[in-house]
Amino acid sequence: MKKKTRNKIIAVIALVVVVLIGYFSFFKKDVAADKTVKVGIMSGSKESTEIWDSVAKTAKDQYGINLKFVRFTDYNQPNIALVNGDVDINAFQHYAFLKEWNDANNADLQPIGDILISPIRLYSKKHTDVKDIPNKGTIAVPNDTSNESRALYVLESAGLIKLDTKAGALATVKDITENPKELTIKELDGSQTASALSSVDAAVVNNDFSVPAGLTNKEVIATEPLDENSKQWINIIVARKDDTDNQLYKDVVKAYQTKETEELFAKLYPEKGTIPAWNLKLK
Numbered sequence: 001m002k003k004k005t006r007n008k009i010i011a012v013i014a015l016v017v018v019v020l021i022g023y024f025s026f027f028k029k030d031v032a033a034d035k036t037v038k039v040g041i042m043s044g045s046k047e048s049t050e051i052w053d054s055v056a057k058t059a060k061d062q063y064g065i066n067l068k069f070v071r072f073t074d075y076n077q078p079n080i081a082l083v084n085g086d087v088d089i090n091a092f093q094h095y096a097f098l099k100e101w102n103d104a105n106n107a108d109l110q111p112i113g114d115i116l117i118s119p120i121r122l123y124s125k126k127h128t129d130v131k132d133i134p135n136k137g138t139i140a141v142p143n144d145t146s147n148e149s150r151a152l153y154v155l156e157s158a159g160l161i162k163l164d165t166k167a168g169a170l171a172t173v174k175d176i177t178e179n180p181k182e183l184t185i186k187e188l189d190g191s192q193t194a195s196a197l198s199s200v201d202a203a204v205v206n207n208d209f210s211v212p213a214g215l216t217n218k219e220v221i222a223t224e225p226l227d228e229n230s231k232q233w234i235n236i237i238v239a240r241k242d243d244t245d246n247q248l249y250k251d252v253v254k255a256y257q258t259k260e261t262e263e264l265f266a267k268l269y270p271e272k273g274t275i276p277a278w279n280l281k282l283k
Contacts (some may be wrong), residue, residue, distance in 0.1 A: 021085075034054055035065040037252055040078040040090030043071040045211035047268040054264055059255035065248060074191060075144060084242060088150045089239045089249050091115060096146040096170070096218075096232040110244045111236040113253030116265070118207035118235070118274040121217050122154055122222035125197045130158045130221050133201050140203035142190035145170060150224070150233060151204035152176070152185075156202035207274055217271050227283045234277045 003243050038060075041052060056067040070087050072078050078090040079101050093101070095111065102109055127133055139160070141151035148209040155161045162178035165171045173185050188196055193203045194213035202221060205213070224230075237256070239249050257278045 035064055035248065036068055037089065038068045038070055039252070040070050040072060040081050040087035040092065042045040042075075042078070042092045042208050043073050044208050048208075051261065051264055051270060054261065055252075055256045058258060059252055060259065063251040063255060065251060065255070066221065066251065074189075078239075079109060081105070082109060082238065088243070089252065091235070091236055091237045092129060092230075093238065094146070094233045094235050096149070097144070098238060099126060099232075100144075100146045100170070106240045109238050110241050110245055112233050112239050112249060113237040114277045115232065115237060115255065115256055115279065116225070116235045116274055117233055117277045118152060119224040119226060119230075120154060120204055120206055120233075121210070121220045121224065121273075122158060122202050122204050123194075123210065123219040124202040124217060124221050126143075126201055127221060130160060130202075133160065133181065133183070136184070137181065137201035138184040138186050138199075139198040140186045140188050141192050142193055142204065142206060143187035144190060145172075146232075147190055147206060148172065148187060153229075154204055154222060154224045155185075157225055188202045211273070216283060217273075226280075230274070230282055234280070 039052075041048070052067075052069065059065040059067050070081065072092070075092070075097070078087070078092050081087045081089050082106075089112070093116075098109060098111065101107065122130070124133070133139070134281075139155065141148050141155075149172070150171070152161070152171045152175070156163050160181065160183060161176050163171050163175045165175050166178045173187070176185075187194070187202060190206050191209055192210045193205045194215060196218070197203050197219075205215060224233075224250060237249075237253055239246065243249055262276045265274065269275070
């Protein structure tokens with residue numbers, strides 16, 4: 001009888017142990033799942049992918065965070081996905097784009113960390129100098145509000161047009177006050193500006209699209225200057241307003257803003273088409 005009782009006790013203990021092991025195993029997996037962060041980024045160049053792969057490794061090794069990337073092909077989707085909760089944070093836009101998007105969509109997404117700046121450039125496959133652009137030539141620019149403004153400022157700095165805007169204000173083609181060569185400004189979706197180079201005299205192309213299109217410094221005829229007005233063009237990591245103090249997301253920012261990432265930028269972008277922005281000193 002005692003033997004049967006002892007066996008029952010052993011069986012009960014064994015069952016409890018199995019249950020506890022299962023519970024703690026599940027709990028451990030659940031905790032691990034809680035440290036997964038979905039990051040919305042653009043489907044872009046191998047350089048951008050390599051940088052994010054490095055950041056993901058740092059996030060995992062130093063903070064125990066698993067980064068899961070959700071890739072997009074146009075600028076309209078990442079913020080919608082963030083608002084809807086399909087991603088936790090995103091990293092594809094600059095301050096000016098975020099402000100314009102928030103205003104247009106009655107949203108309040110917030111920046112939580114600077115990451116990079118890519119001075120945009122005027123490219124041409126037909127001319128080697130802005131002076132060579134003919135009268136009544138055509139220049140393609142991105143058609144979204146903030147990037148079109150940025151492109152127009154590049155054309156102004158290159159001496160092709162003059163704008164009448166308040167300092168730092170977003171410019172439109174309506175703000176062009178001088179256009180001595182009577183240039184046609186062709187507004188296109190940002191993803192189409194690079195492919196338009198075969199049919200226009202020049203195009204202002206964002207880095208997200210210039211690198212995949214295989215454009216190099218050989219086709220550059222003007223570059224955006226980095227000055228105090230450039231703050232608005234710094235790319236940022238963005239979160240929902242209620243998540244700006246989320247330590248998990250702050251740690252992702254820390255995983256990005258490292259010496260290793262700086263060195264990787266220098267290696268991948270020797271021509272400085274894209275540079276780290278978190279320690280950037282603007283003139």
